[in-house]
Amino acid sequence: MREAFSRPSLYRARNRFAVVASTLALIVGAFTVVHAEAATTITGVDVSRWDHSATTAYPKGTPIDWVKVKAAGRSFAIVKASEDTNYRSPYFVSDYQQARAAGLVVGSYHFARPALPLSTATDQAKYYVSTVLQAGAFNARDSFPPILDLEGTGGLSRSNLIAWTQQFLTTSRALTGRTPILYTYDSFVRNTMGNTKLFTSYPLWYARYSSIVPTSATLPGGWNQWTMWQYTSTETTNGIIGKGDVSRWNGTISALHIFADGRKTGYAPPSAPNNPVVTPGVASATLNWELPTDEGGVVVNRYRVSIDSGLETVTPSTSFVAIALTPGNHTYSISAENVAGIGQAVTGTFTMPPFDANATITPVALTLTSVNAPTGSALTSNVVQVQLSRADTGQAINGATVNILVRPELGTVWTTAVITTDVEGVGTTTFKAPVDASITATTQAGVWYNASRARSYIRIKPALSAVLSTVSVKRTGLVKLRGGTTALLAGQKIYRQVYAGGRWNTVASSTISPSGRYVFTVPTNTKGVKKVRAYLPLTPRHLAVGSRTVVLTVR
Template sequence: MACRGSGVQVPSAPLKGVRDGGRHGAGHLVFHAPAMESSSTAQPQVRWPRADSLLTKEACGMVRAKWSARRRWVAVVTVALPALLLATLPALSSQAAGTALVTGVDVSRWDHPNGVGIDWTKVKAAGRSFAIVKATQRTNYTNPYFTPDFTGARTAGLVIGAYHYAEPSVTTCGGVLPCDRYKSARDQAKYFVSTMRGAGISLRSTGVLPPALDLEITGGLSSGDLVAWAQTFLATVRSLSGRTPMLYTYHSFIIGPLGNTSALASYPLWYARYTTTVPTATTLPGGWRTWALWQYTSTESTNGITGAGDVNRFNGSLSTLQAFADGTASGYAPPTEPVTLAATPGVGAATLTWSAPLDDGGVPILNYRVKVDDGPAVLAPTSSFVAWGLPAGSHSFTVAAENVAGIGPTAVATATIAAYDPLSVRPSATTLTIARPVAASGASWFPVQVRLVRTDTGQALPGAVISVVSQPELSGSPTAVGVTTDTEGTATAWLRAAIDTQVTATVPASAWNSSGTAVGSVRVRPALSAVLSTTSVKRTGVVRLRGGTTPLLAGETVYRQIYTAGRWVTKSSAVLSVTGRYSFPVPTSRKGRVTMRVLLPASTHHLRVTSRQVVLTVR
């Protein structure tokens, strides 16, 4: 998770923990990092890691960056629905359908650069609903800020939680029996729970999330030992606390070191993957079909916390979060089956209706999973579902309820569809939505995630061919990308654009859906290069700072800045040529090291961007 020093902004990946209580892990970088700033006079040149790479605490301690990323994101989509592909129709979760997102932070000692405290009242006022604080690591480290952060966040009215950073190891038995091979898992679990109790924290009170295991390193263990170690830790915490704990880990760690196992899927998943596309049942690894928390970034600012850091989203409403954090309940489990399931045949379709399970498992229902015949299980946010595009004949349907603890047993119904004239089908209205990313960079591919749902029931439409068309604002040829929705009605198109781009789409009418059109725009941070003619020169020598951006921005002004006395200072300006290039003379009258960058201010056609930093040594 996040790692901070004084003014540190970390790249988009969880950061590696080390023996003094840091954290580490890996994530998926989507956007090119803009230039960094620092409160330090020494400006290290930092290259962001690629997806799934690791940062040690030492590397993290060197990173000094400020990231300003406030972007607009809208898009429009063209969809063609093959009629008989829609025999099974998924649906979106309530959040995907448009309810307010529930977000929160996780913090550790890295969120206290130079001992600076967190103003939890401001964090609450910034719209965060929960906070999870690092408590322990190994069996001899307790986060020195754990108790004040936990208490402060709770006093401010946030739902609160705690996590333990795992350092897995196994006992070498040497043939001696009995042997507790995973003793370190039990010991770390006991230390974690006893630390919380020693701080006067009851896991069986209201407003306290289930305890969490943060699993990001292997400790040199094989996949089998690592899974068994995690199972031992989690089972021990559940036995000691009376709560079913969560597991925090990241996508490629599940795929790789954990062997894509399904053995841990009975524990709620706190899923780290830094992307703007919402995880779905078809994209989650291992045996998980849903997530409880999604850590989607490590570079988002929250008022009250110094620097940018981790932000997480809860998979449900605020009331669902409060139920999930109710430690006074006897625990939670998957719900029982839906009741009174009925299938009413229609023209080429069947309408399914049902009532909620008699037992929701202790936490609210998130979704229902519906299967038509032998098709894939799809999501429905409400207690109704229309299976359309059905051929004449007998069809079977199953419905299961889902909460953060898992999926319950199924209810079953059947219906017989009579022969019908396809021309008699009445098309239904559909709704398109766009997931809005936190950033888009002209130097990188960026995702446009679309969701297509049936308007009346909210169920998603799989197998829809979607054309996403982007058109740069100033000039250039349009780009069209074709994608197909998955079993949750989502699809992602990857685009590149040098400047702000208009995005347009249309939903053509078919026998089963009505037509529709939507238009929007994407704000883009242009690519901006910077290169010195030489990096070392004698005093009074000749040096130039050159670079450029897209020719579409010819005539705009860029500024050369130097870093001095803890801040960036503008020293000169230049106008971009018709090819988008610039060239600055660099004074060399004083000996020393000079850190420079180039700034392109925001305009109506693009976001503000700074180049990479360059360092000149004057001898």
């Protein structure tokens, strides 16, 4: 998100039952999916005056072609409206109205300027709402509720900042009749606001720039779901000049339209699921239920289920199968969930009859996905996220063990890790790699599930150091540029570059030694200040990388 006067800092074999007793009682889903739609990622943009770059044709700012934005596959657009009580975006009205005309779901945001007295929150909320009413209405179809962009403290203490935010949100809700969205980023909630859980009744627009999808285990501030996730600030969209912010909607396109229907004011966790029925089987039981009477004004997008007060599991369906059950009495708990929160649970008991201990169980296929950023650095930790679900239903598998193998393209040193999945079937781990690497995730076969496997890949910028033997020398003096990289690149060409004419120019080459070292002699025939670096070009086994720039003064 962007403030008015400067650019921002911001930023998924058959086995005997005799071994069932030793199997973890996981919960798996049967195939009865609610609100079924194609699993398409719904994305949108947010824009401000910074997205209207000046060009020769438009020296005062280039218009956004919203028809092209829509054609590019974006589903929503959120436009900056105001900041403080003295700034209205000059492009707000035109962008908001043209985006709507192009068929996008539209929204607006106010860039917060917290200040004392706390009444400034009321003043800013009124200023924001009055600005938006110049372009449209909050109670229209395909219109987001008010949005507060909270990124700074304004010098307020934590308690005053929380109070200021609450006052802005309650005022904008009173003025519009709709529950506002809160936009903020991870460290701001965790650190600046002390990870307060006071705002979980408001939809979260979560800023975290990553390819790793946020989960309930990783969200700050007590939120169980994000409503929107701003995952990048550097993605291009046809119709908008340059790179900019792009966010994902958490749900289907129909759920987006329901959420953005300003004619409805409801926004709350759903009521309890209706009419649960349990059908016992051999060492398992199938539970079915119906939708809640009240979905809370937005679509129920998943359920949370537990058996015998054990591991809770997320499922997108109104049916699931509890496995590895012993004869006797058992309990269940089922809660519906939407982006507003988790609703009241329906609970009950059921009885498992005796069964043949020699009965055979047919294992079920699983879907295992592995996701990581496409590129990374040898100097930093890279994140891999796995998600494990039942292949036929998409239900999460909680408490499962996933083995990770990171295998670099060069060398024989591999990295292993073990991940345990959570309530959403998700788990993460970090790893380092000196060069490009494959990441393999596997689960072992068992009584109830077949083995599963997933692979992903990451391209790496190798580590590359550079240091001058001296930073100042008389003309014709001896200067060396030395440094190193991973010994896996021994024998590869490395280049010395100097910065001149507005670009880096290659002036010499050398070969990386068996220990991963290199050395260049730097000419000192002419006086002046020279910017120098080492450079490794792109190869099939690693990305291109330049060392840090070192500066030499020749006197």
